[in-house]
Each structure stands twice: as C-alpha cells, then as structure tokens.
Amino acid sequence: xAIIEEPLALTSGEQHAERPLxxxxxxxxxxxxxxxxxxxxHKKIGIMYGVAAMFFFLLGGLEALLIRTQLAFPESGFxxxxxxxQIFTMHGVTMIFLFVMPFAAAFANxxxxxxxxxxxxxxxxxxxxxxxxxxxxxxxxxxxxxxxGGGADCGWFCYSPNSxxxxxxxxxxxxxxxxxxxxxxxxxxxxxxxxxxCLNMRAPGMSLFRMPVLTWMxxxxxxxxxxxxxxxxxxxxxxxxxxxxxxxFFDPEAGADPLLWQHLFWIFGHPEVYIIILxxxxxxxxxxxxxxxxxxxxxxxxxxxxxxxxxxxxxxWAHHMFVSGIGPISVFxxxxxxxxxxxxxxxKILNWLATMWGGKLHFSTAMLFAVGTVTMFTIGGxxxxxxSLAPADTQQTDTYYIVAHxxxxxxxxxxxxxxxxxxxxWPKVFGHxxxxxxxxxxx
Numbered sequence: 001x002a003i004i005e006e007p008l009a010l011t012s013g014e015q016h017a018e019r020p021l022x023x024x025x026x027x028x029x030x031x032x033x034x035x036x037x038x039x040x041x042h043k044k045i046g047i048m049y050g051v052a053a054m055f056f057f058l059l060g061g062l063e064a065l066l067i068r069t070q071l072a073f074p075e076s077g078f079x080x081x082x083x084x085x086q087i088f089t090m091h092g093v094t095m096i097f098l099f100v101m102p103f104a105a106a107f108a109n110x111x112x113x114x115x116x117x118x119x120x121x122x123x124x125x126x127x128x129x130x131x132x133x134x135x136x137x138x139x140x141x142x143x144x145x146x147x148x149g150g151g152a153d154c155g156w157f158c159y160s161p162n163s164x165x166x167x168x169x170x171x172x173x174x175x176x177x178x179x180x181x182x183x184x185x186x187x188x189x190x191x192x193x194x195x196x197x198c199l200n201m202r203a204p205g206m207s208l209f210r211m212p213v214l215t216w217m218x219x220x221x222x223x224x225x226x227x228x229x230x231x232x233x234x235x236x237x238x239x240x241x242x243x244x245x246x247x248x249f250f251d252p253e254a255g256a257d258p259l260l261w262q263h264l265f266w267i268f269g270h271p272e273v274y275i276i277i278l279x280x281x282x283x284x285x286x287x288x289x290x291x292x293x294x295x296x297x298x299x300x301x302x303x304x305x306x307x308x309x310x311x312x313x314x315x316x317w318a319h320h321m322f323v324s325g326i327g328p329i330s331v332f333x334x335x336x337x338x339x340x341x342x343x344x345x346x347x348k349i350l351n352w353l354a355t356m357w358g359g360k361l362h363f364s365t366a367m368l369f370a371v372g373t374v375t376m377f378t379i380g381g382x383x384x385x386x387x388s389l390a391p392a393d394t395q396q397t398d399t400y401y402i403v404a405h406x407x408x409x410x411x412x413x414x415x416x417x418x419x420x421x422x423x424x425x426w427p428k429v430f431g432h433x434x435x436x437x438x439x440x441x442x443x
Contacts, residue, residue: 040124045131046110047429049102050422052135056098059142063091085153086172090142092156093176096276097183098138100410103418104279105187108194108218110429115215117203122196126189134186141179144172152176157265158239160250160258165243174243177236184229184236191225194218209303213296216303217282220310221275227314228271235264259324266317274313276410277377278306280417281348284370287420288352291367292359298351305344305351312341322393331390338388345381349374365439369420372443376412380405 036044066087070079079087109127113120121127144151149170154163163173198211198219211219239261241247248254250261289296296302315337322331352374361367383405387393396402419442426434 038128040120040128042109042113042121042124042127043429045127046106046108048131049109049134050106052138053099053103053106056094056138057103060091060094060099063087063094067091082153083150085155086151089153089156089158089172089176090151093141093152093180096156096272096410097180098141100276100414100418101187102134102138104218104221104276105190107214107279107283107418107421107425108221109190111425112194112197112215112218113201115212116198116201116206118197118201121193122201123193126193130186130190130193133189134183137179137182137184137186140182141175144175144179148172148175157269158261159265160239160242160261161252163239163243163261164251174240177240177243181233181236184233187225188229191222191229195222195226198222209300212282213285213299213302213306214279214282217278217285217306220306221278224271224275224278224310224313228268228275231264232268235261235268238264259321259326262321262324263317266320267314269320270317271310271313273409274309276414278309280373280414280420281306283417283421283424284352284373285348287366287370287424288355290424291362291364291370292356293362294355294359296351297354298347301347302351305347308344309341312337312344316341319387319393322390323397335388335390339385342381342385345377349378349381364423365434365436365443366420366423368440368443369416369423373413373417373420376408376416380408380413383408 150172152172154168238249242249248256250256250258318334319338423439
C-alpha cells in the first residue's frame with residue numbers, strides 16, 4: 001500500500017480530497033507521548049535511538065564501575081567470581097550492541113535524509129519497526145538478570161566451550177543469544193532501509209560523489225551490517241541448538257571443532273570494529289572542516305579509503321586466532337592483510353591533519369572531541385599494527401595490552417567521535433547550543 005500525506009488545502013475554505021481506499025496516511029503529530037510511540041518520522045526515530053542508547057551507556061558505565069571496583073579491591077569480596085564474570089560479559093555486550101551501534105544509528109536516521117535531500121528514509125514504517133524490535137531485544141537481553149539466573153558469563157565473545165551447558169548452566173547465555181538475534185534482525189532491517197535511502201532517495205543533482213563524507217561512511221557501514229549480521233546470526237543459532245537441543249556443533253568430545261565459533265564470531269567481529277568506527281570517521285570529517293574553516297582535504301581519498309576499509313575489514317579476522325594453531329600459511333596471509341588495512345586508515349588521519357593544517361582553528365567542544373578521536377584512534381591503530389606480527393601477537397593475546405588497544409580504538413576512536421557529533425548537531429536537533437564550559441569539562 002502507498003503511504004501519502006494528507007493533501008494540503010490551498011485556501012482556507014477548500015476541503016481535503018476524499019482519501020482513496022487502501023491508502024495509509026502518515027501518523028499526524030499531536031504533541032503527546034502517543035506521537036512518539038507511533039511516529040515514522042526519521043528525526044524522531046533518530047532521537048529515540050539516541051536516548052535509548054544513552055540509557056544503555058549509563059548501564060554499561062555502571063557495569064564498568066563495578067568491574068573496576070572489584071579489581072581495585074581484589075580481596076574485598078565485593079563481587080563473587082560468578083557475578084564478576086556476568087558483569088564483565090554484559091558490560092561488553094551492552095557497550096557494543098546496545099550503546100555504540102544504536103548511537104551511530106541515531107545519527108544515520110536523523111542525518112542521512114537531510115544530507116541527501118530526501119523527505120524521509122525509503123521505508124518509514126520499517127524504520128520505526130527496526131527501532132522497536134531493537135529496543136525489545138535490548139530489554140530481553142537484560143531481563144536475564146531477573147529471570148535467567150544472572151547475565152551471560154562467557155565473555156562478550158562467548159567462546160566455546162565456556163558458553164556450553166557444562167560451564168554456563170544458567171539461562172544467561174540463552175538470553176544473550178536470543179537477545180542478540182533480535183537486535184541483529186533489527187539492525188539488518190535498518191541497514192537495508194538506510195542503504196536503499198542513500199542509493200535511491202537522493203535529490204536531483206545529488207550524485208554519489210556529491211554526498212557528504214558522513215553519508216558515505218554510513219552507507220559503507222550499512223553494507224558491512226548487511227553482510228556481517230547473517231554470520232553472527234548463524235553462530236548464535238548454532239549455539240542455541242547446542243545448548244537447547246543437544247546438537248554438537250562446538251563440542252570437541254563429539255568430534256566438533258570449538259574453533260568454528262571463533263571463526264564465525266570474528267568473521268562478524270572484525271567488520272563490527274569498522275561498523276563502530278566508520279560513523280565516527282564520517283562525523284569528524286564534518287566537524288574538523290567546519291572548525292578549521294576549510295573544506296575537507298582530499299574528498300575522493302576520504303571516500304575511497306572508507307570503501308577500502310569496508311572491503312579489507314573482511315580479510316583480517318584470524319589475527320585474533322594466531323594462538324589457536326591455524327597454521328603458518330593462514331598466519332602469513334592474515335598478517336599481511338592486517339598490515340595493509342593500516343594504509344586506508346592512515347590516509348584518513350593524514351587528510352584530517354591536512355585539513356587542519358593552515359586552517360583557522362576554533363577549538364569548540366565538538367572540535368576537541370574530534371581531535372581527541374584522531375589522537376586516540378592513532379594510538380589504538382599503532383598498537384593494533386603489532387598484532388599483524390604473529391610472534392608479538394602471541395605474547396599479547398589475553399593480556400591487558402589487548403584490553404588497552406581495544407578501548408583506544410572503540411572508545412577513543414568510536415565513542416569520542418559520536419560525542420563530537422552530539423555537540424556539533426545538538427543545535428540542529430534541539431534548537432539551542434550546549435554549554436561550552438561544561439562541554440569542555442566533559443571532554
């Protein structure tokens with residue numbers, strides 16, 4: 001069925017034309033909470049993504065605080081071993097799947113139609129459905145604390161056999177798997193919707209290579225989501241079958257290979273890193289030129305380097321598995337791929353620095369977060385290059401070096417960029433500036 005607006009009256013006395021049968025109209029705004037629940041407006045859906053994501057950011061931050069408190073006082077018994085493992089797992093899941101991804105989706109939903117001159121996304125009702133399905137999955141995932149005997153306790157990557165019934169007998173892992181399946185379906189639907197919007201809903205004259213860098217990075221992100229989410233969906237279904245129906249996909253005693261989970265997870269997991277990072281790259285590619293009083297340096301290089309990251313991100317997953325015995329040929333191939341992926345990311349860093357070089361810099365809060373993103377991601381990237389060397393990676397695996405690298409990249413490179421976007425577009429969304437002094441204290 002078609003979706004149309006109510007026809008506008010041309011004069012004060014003109015009546016609306018009779019509505020054709022079988023035609024749905026867009027929900028009309030009335031200013032109540034029902035308007036938000038039933039809305040199909042991309043702006044309101046973007047705001048709801050952002051508000052929900054910030055709630056889970058606070059929840060994930062609370063979980064991190066509990067983790068650090070236990071580590072600061074290890075003999076205190078503040079958390080039991082089981083509860084610590086559960087909070088450790090749920091912290092990672094919450095921050096990755098319930099904060100960073102939907103927070104980036106908030107920018108995508110709000111800004112893509114505006115930047116390409118579209119009236120809305122391609123499928124507005126599907127857009128609303130994706131948000132409510134994602135929120136349902138996020139709530140379901142966390143109900144394991146109440147009815148599942150606690151959260152999942154196998155680490156956010158849920159390696160087998162730790163995720164099996166033997167080592168995780170509570171229902172937390174089942175809630176983990178089903179919750180991520182639900183949120184994954186929502187993200188997949190949203191990715192298809194936003195990709196179609198970018199490709200088919202551009203205004204006349206808005207060619208692909210006239211789109212802003214942010215829209216390009218978000219488009220690449222949607223394609224990464226569309227191809228990566230089915231992989232983790234398969235892995236989660238296999239995990240559920242192992243736990244609930246006594247199948248033997250990951251049990252070595254039955255002749256299965258637990259490395260199958262690692263391959264499936266990291267085939268999804270490493271593109272997931274760029275799913276998190278690329279929206280921030282796009283955001284700071286808007287912020288830095290604005291506060292440098294210069295256009296972005298090397299627009300085409302910025303676009304093609306983002307596309308290159310999207311392609312090359314699929315070829316580096318096994319550097320997470322050098323200690324698993326995958327063989328020298330695989331180690332060599334993935335070592336080389338890991339080295340090469342540093343090239344397009346280095347191009348972006350060079351272009352951001354070249355944009356600032358010679359510009360009239362104004363270090364607003366948004367600019368500070370953007371520069372912080374470049375700095376922190378550079379540190380994370382340099383520490384990540386060492387993972388391409390198998391001897392070094394073997395020594396670093398499962399150490400705090402990996403923890404530091406991961407947080408430099410994901411929090412420093414991903415989250416700081418999203419906060420730059422918050423301060424930059426807040427006046428556009430809500431009509432007033434955020435306090436600069438408080439913003440700089442926040443930074």
